[in-house]
Amino acid sequence: MSHAVLSSQRPSADTEAPALEVRGLGKSFPIGGLFSRESVRALHGVDLTIGRGEIVALVGESGSGKSTLARCVARLEKPSSGEILIDGVDVLKRDRFQASRAFRSQLQMVFQDPFGSLNPAHRVEHFLRRSLAIHRTGGSSETETQQRLEELMTTVGLQADMLNSYPHELSGGQRQRVAIARALAVEPRVILADEPTSMLDVSVRIGVLNLMRKLRDEQGISMLYITHDLASARYLADRTAVMFAGELVEEGESLDLLANPAHPYTQLLVSAVPDPARAGSYDPVRRAELRQAVMASTSCAFDGDPNQTCSAEEPVRHRVGDPENRHWVRCHLYRPQAGAGGHALATEPTDNKASA
Amino acid sequence: MTVSQVSFGSHEPVLEVKNLTVKYIGDTRSTTAVDRVSFSIGTGEVFGLAGESGCGKSTIANSIMRLLKDPAKIAGGSISFGGKDVLAMSPEELRRFRWQDVAMVFQSAMNSLNPVLTIGEQIVDIFTTHAGYSRKESLRRAGELLELVRIDPARLKSYPHQLSGGMRQRAVIAMAVALKPSLLILDEPTTALDVVVQQEIMAQIKELQRELGFSVLFITHDMSLMVELSHRMAVMYGGRIVETAKAQDVYATPRHPYTQALMGAFPPLTGPRVSLTGLPDGVKFRNIPDLTEAAPGHFVAPVGAGASAPDTAIMEGAAR
Numbered sequence: 008m009s010h011a012v013l014s015s016q017r018p019s020a021d022t023e024a025p026a027l028e029v030r031g032l033g034k035s036f037p038i039g040g041l042f043s044r045e046s047v048r049a050l051h052g053v054d055l056t057i058g059r060g061e062i063v064a065l066v067g068e069s070g071s072g073k074s075t076l077a078r079c080v081a082r083l084e085k086p087s088s089g090e091i092l093i094d095g096v097d098v099l100k101r102d103r104f105q106a107s108r109a110f111r112s113q114l115q116m117v118f119q120d121p122f123g124s125l126n127p128a129h130r131v132e133h134f135l136r137r138s139l140a141i142h143r144t145g146g147s148s149e150t151e152t153q154q155r156l157e158e159l160m161t162t163v164g165l166q167a168d169m170l171n172s173y174p175h176e177l178s179g180g181q182r183q184r185v186a187i188a189r190a191l192a193v194e195p196r197v198i199l200a201d202e203p204t205s206m207l208d209v210s211v212r213i214g215v216l217n218l219m220r221k222l223r224d225e226q227g228i229s230m231l232y233i234t235h236d237l238a239s240a241r242y243l244a245d246r247t248a249v250m251f252a253g254e255l256v257e258e259g260e261s262l263d264l265l266a267n268p269a270h271p272y273t274q275l276l277v278s279a280v281p282d283p284a285r286a287g288s289y290d291p292v293r294r295a296e297l298r299q300a301v302m303a304s305t306s307c308a309f310d311g312d313p314n315q316t317c318s319a320e321e322p323v324r325h326r327v328g329d330p331e332n333r334h335w336v337r338c339h340l341y342r343p344q345a346g347a348g349g350h351a352l353a354t355e356p357t358d359n360k361a362s363a
Numbered sequence: 364m365t366v367s368q369v370s371f372g373s374h375e376p377v378l379e380v381k382n383l384t385v386k387y388i389g390d391t392r393s394t395t396a397v398d399r400v401s402f403s404i405g406t407g408e409v410f411g412l413a414g415e416s417g418c419g420k421s422t423i424a425n426s427i428m429r430l431l432k433d434p435a436k437i438a439g440g441s442i443s444f445g446g447k448d449v450l451a452m453s454p455e456e457l458r459r460f461r462w463q464d465v466a467m468v469f470q471s472a473m474n475s476l477n478p479v480l481t482i483g484e485q486i487v488d489i490f491t492t493h494a495g496y497s498r499k500e501s502l503r504r505a506g507e508l509l510e511l512v513r514i515d516p517a518r519l520k521s522y523p524h525q526l527s528g529g530m531r532q533r534a535v536i537a538m539a540v541a542l543k544p545s546l547l548i549l550d551e552p553t554t555a556l557d558v559v560v561q562q563e564i565m566a567q568i569k570e571l572q573r574e575l576g577f578s579v580l581f582i583t584h585d586m587s588l589m590v591e592l593s594h595r596m597a598v599m600y601g602g603r604i605v606e607t608a609k610a611q612d613v614y615a616t617p618r619h620p621y622t623q624a625l626m627g628a629f630p631p632l633t634g635p636r637v638s639l640t641g642l643p644d645g646v647k648f649r650n651i652p653d654l655t656e657a658a659p660g661h662f663v664a665p666v667g668a669g670a671s672a673p674d675t676a677i678m679e680g681a682a683r
Binding site for chain 2: 068208212214217237238239266275276277278279
């Protein structure tokens, strides 16, 4: 077969260890009563690498497991299996029972709801000062701390005098900037941002995305940007990974991935995004038909069809297009020769599933 | 040129809102939520109302349905539906007006279904209460209605929690069109749903609209979705309409800086990656003037210094 099957050791751009590496991460939640042995598989065999100063977007629908992945990586949830490496060190082995302060100073989270993530009883200064004190990043003197506070505010694009404001005095966009400043105070290597803009008014969303890009450019912070919004993933992230039913099904350089989605699920997601600029005007009826076709041909483990190769064995990663785009897909149906452009969903070959 | 003038015989607007002003009256001060807003919707036309939270778009929808409660008060203007004055309707007229003439699908309406009644009972209730059909006849029609939105009629016996979010939202839309209203108000009908389900719901609405020929007032903050679905649209800011034109015109040449910011808030899915700016935090527009016609059919509120809108013909744009 002409498929280029990627080995599990993917070549990284530099010889240094990546900022964050997730290997074979799995998570199951028990369901049913106390003595029930049933469980639901929320994550399965997730491999994800984020290089230094790289922004990776994780996209998928609600229930696809992207937030579970974030919670596992942030160690708010204990993974059932797998490894989480920061700078090449397995943090699950290092701090076995809970996240250590050292871990927290390497990885910080920015949450979806800036209205819920800031204690309304405290001024902005409190949040930042507390982070600086706990992680000893505020310098040795009060003058240095004060200077650092003002610096943080400037970095996230807020006036220094807002340090004295309470959260309720700030707009949603400003609050999310405070939440980002709080994460920055720790001087982390990696920031996990779980839908950081979905609760903001649309006109200020792009400002927060631009701020995240700026932090990466200026301070080299790596980011995992979790979103259901493909367009913003394309705007912000260097690479995008697509999650479907707890597994990564496709990943690649963002522009290439969204221009040439190979996995039927990615194709479905891309086709569902409203975009007036796209050729061929809105025809929801046609799109709904496409969806049915896609869903019918997505012979994934979750389709429950034992006759499909995917259901019988673990799918493997196939490289898509130019290796430079680091674009791979996990699907037996994918045929690399099918042309470099977007695949017509209806003509997706079905005679090729015995590959690999 | 509206769609009503192109594809349908009737030139009569279904809904006409003129200089609508809604105030929220407080003990010490009052806020103007909707300020001298005028627009009309033709037969079979999809009219979009875009804007962010707090801009007054939902207040307008509630005004049309006469659902405003204290402290909100309609302080001025008129709403006429098919020539009838909505603001002067008696309670009995209103009861007929709601559901039969105008139906509304609320944001996350799928959560507004009664959890202890089956879907079937809730649809039957509409027919028995508003149309006076017998129970048996109502049940038959309820089944047809579910088929219309591609839900198996066997689901009539299901309780809301047994349906997915998308199915529930489709059931709610089916209920809204049950009595064949001539205007359907959709207030952020897909905000709580995923893109793929959103696409299905929008497809459903479009199909129903083609079949039943009703007009739509479509409220959302998602400009891309709005441009795809609407024939004409208006952009609201701070209770005022700042721009209104054919949706394609607004998309191609947004003239008001706020519209431009909203458009810039949605990165494109194709083409090169370009830097977008959105609306800087803290930027506010105040004392928004009446609309003027900047291009044929394209009405924009003039902006002071630094406005990019070329002032061509000055016309009575707001009072269309």
